[in-house]
Amino acid sequence: MNTTRFTLDHRLPADHYLAGLRADVTRGLTAAPRTLSPKWFYDERGSELFERITALPEYYLTRAEYEILTGHAAEIAEACGARTLVELGSGSSRKTRVLLDALLGAGTLERYVPVDVSSTALVAAGEALCVEYPKLDVAATVTDFEDDLVLSDDDPAPRMLAFLGSTLGNFDPAQRRALYAEFLEALRPDDSLLLGADLVKDESVLIPAYNDGLGITAEFNKNVLAVLNRELNADFHLAEFDHHAEWNAQEERIEMYLRSRSPQTVKIRALDLVVDFDADEDLRTELSCKFRRPGLTAELEAGGFAVTRWWTDRAERFALLLARPVH
Template sequence: MPNSTTGDFTVERRIAADHFGRALRADVQAGLTENPKTLPPKWFYDARGSMLFDRITRLPEYYLTRAERMVLRANAERIAELTAAHTLVELGSGSSAKTRILLDALTAGGTLRRYAPLDVSESALIAAAESLAAAYPALRITATVADFETDLALPDASDAPRLVAFLGSTLGNLDPEQRAAFLGRLRQALTAPGDALLLGVDLVKDPARMLRAYDDGQGVTAEFNKNLLTVLNRELDSDFDPGAFDHRAIWNEEDERMEMRLRARLTHTVKIPTLDLTLDFLRGEDLRTEISSKFRREALEPELTQAGFTLEHWWTDQQERFAVLLALPA
């Protein structure tokens, strides 16, 4: 894919023009013909979905973003001291809102030379990079448009050591097999001396608190969840009626994860002409749109070990709602 220079940063595009269309069609074909029906959460984030999620992060019930930010603020100086990173890589960077905490600490520590955000949304990358380029004029910013699930696209080791930040508990959107594959690929990519992984994960806690975070009183999360159907209608010419589904947040105790679902309010049929699909929904049938695993240290540490990482530091907020951990290649 071609590179471009915009302002004081560069953008590398590693996604083909038809990537999203092909990926969406493949996910819908596979997920909606399963029993139970499922779709991955990455399709939430069109322009409207991203706006709604930004609103969610500011809701009183949604503790995750605030808790993670608190942990980062309390420990950023220590993270900078421990890693002495020359390059900060951020996977799924989005708006890079929390990134400034790390950038400030690494800049103050005198080691940082480069910030390398990676995201599937080119518009989000450019907006964030423009803002950061103005705030950190001495920093080299190299943005990459890529899908980290299939292409990690880490910058080379010329500016090592590299600190890879994977925040927001996005790891929880992957099932155990996907997590193992992702962490394994990440470990294989971190080969330079001093490379490190900074991971943000939501922790197991009172289910009532987690349920409120995924089913807020204002109905923003419900609107966010149903917007997925609008995305399918627009992109695949389907005829989903968002009003025919109810938003549901479920605590799956056995797998220790939150699940978001869309539950059919009545028996009906949906057509997706682009895929020549006709789907029958029974009243009360669920379409699972997201999993969000919650973690315990004693369970996550063996996953990291299996992937080839050593857990070095584990920091939480005072209420132990959220953890930020530092892991090194073993």
Template sequence: MPSATHDSKNYTVENRLPAGHFARALRADVAAGLSATPKALPPKWFYDAHGSVLFDRITRLPEYYPTRAERMVLRAHATEIAQLTGARTVVELGAGSAGKTRLLLDALNDAGTLERYAPIDVSPTTLGQSGEALSREYPRLRVTGTVADFENELPLPPPESGPRLLAFLGSTLGNFGDEERAAFLARLRAELVEGDALLLGVDLVKDAGRLVRAYDDEQGVTAEFNKNLLVIINRELDADFDPGAFDHRAVWDPALERVEMRLRARVAHSVKIPALDRTVDFGRGEELRTEISVKFRHDRLGEELAAAGFTLERWWTDQPQRRFAVLLAAPATT
């Protein structure tokens, strides 16, 4: 049964995931993804301990601009966001270490409205560490973390205590395909009430060369990050993937306006996955898609938000480069 993993005066971390959730989910995703044509796996499985370290390195690479650009926007406009929302509670999906979120917390704290920070993440360790740090940095802030898979559950705190700001940063929205994204935005809208607001960070359409370089750096860190997915499957499902038998690829799809990360088989070979009682064949040059990262335009995203029941109220970019946008949307009134 789900249980609280930590409880102290200033913060709590509640685990709402049933025992064995990730083992079952990984088995299901690998079974479905490696049976599909073309083969594909969701990017959420990148982030074991080593994958998280690699991704942190990626965010500091010269080619990978999104993290720096988003931080620039938040730094420039956090005070305005605080004034516009008057949020008492900040809810963050996929919170991680809450590094960029501190800019929002500082602005809301300075405005005198902030009472609660409610991060939602799949990692109890990360939530516990960030909760402990935040409780020291903001002694009057109530931190209520929840371990949950927000793709399946949205455990938002109730709205009775005042306006909530729901933050979904890092352009994680781009990891959803069109239909998944529409359904996800509709789910967010269903959880929000008048006075609440949604804060999204999204990467923008730009020069294809710059986009591809962000996912295929010269040092090969992203390639190692991508191949680490195979290491995870080997460890968790007793598979025998040879990461060296695959090449990392990053491809820009101009029709769908998204970057795809792929692993291309160097030679024809078979992979045994005993935990699934199956063997998966790869042809020479066959690709396994491991991530999509949709890039956005103002008008297109505005239409998607409107279809989900939101009104786009503000749109900020990292001036003058305009690589990345942070936008504020509110539940549309009828």
């Protein structure tokens, strides 16, 4: 790897992962109803399972977003004129190559700033990108963007902040307001925000995307309990929980649960916590909010962003939008 073009800024304390897990699990499992954050799905096994999910015929989201990117990347590049691309939750940066190609093709891009909690993923992506794009600087940042989104004044302007995938839907309305405020504080008036959003559609399409016929999503969901067993010395019996996904029509969101098959007691020894589950009691593990264009545009405007462009796939299942900060 050409180290003159790759830098890694590690902003997380050594105990960040475990401290965050302990705090979230303590808060979530003592609440009513009980919840866990979806961020804890993604250990090595969980990440592998999610990659399998994205290839399932029922899981339209990744394909729909990729269709938009490949069809409109040149328009996105022209509209933003970004010299720096910042990507949140970048992981392997595979989808981003479509944007990198378009921005480099437009002659504007100088720097790519992937942001992720995993230094391993960032280094692997940085190594590959420096080989594939000999003229691109890669300035990776290891941080949790929910708590610490600080963009460097040294990044060439204008910048585009990309928040791809359907991760926005994992945040409830109050959490999204806080997220927009963080974005607004980090961005300058000439910067832009590229945001992915899954759209409201028929329940017959939504439910199978979170409850596939092969049971991979069920395995993915239960894996969060394996994470707690390993990291917090818990004794969850995965076979005693069933995966359940339902469409909340009033809130327009998918809700994913682990449902206790019988009355049971779980000990989480690292937290000195004992949790009693009733039969059929639900532990909510994920929200996946779905959006309509008027509502999402309005909440972004309330958060200080003006939506300037909106693209969807041909079936109008997913959207990418470009917004400008209004300071």
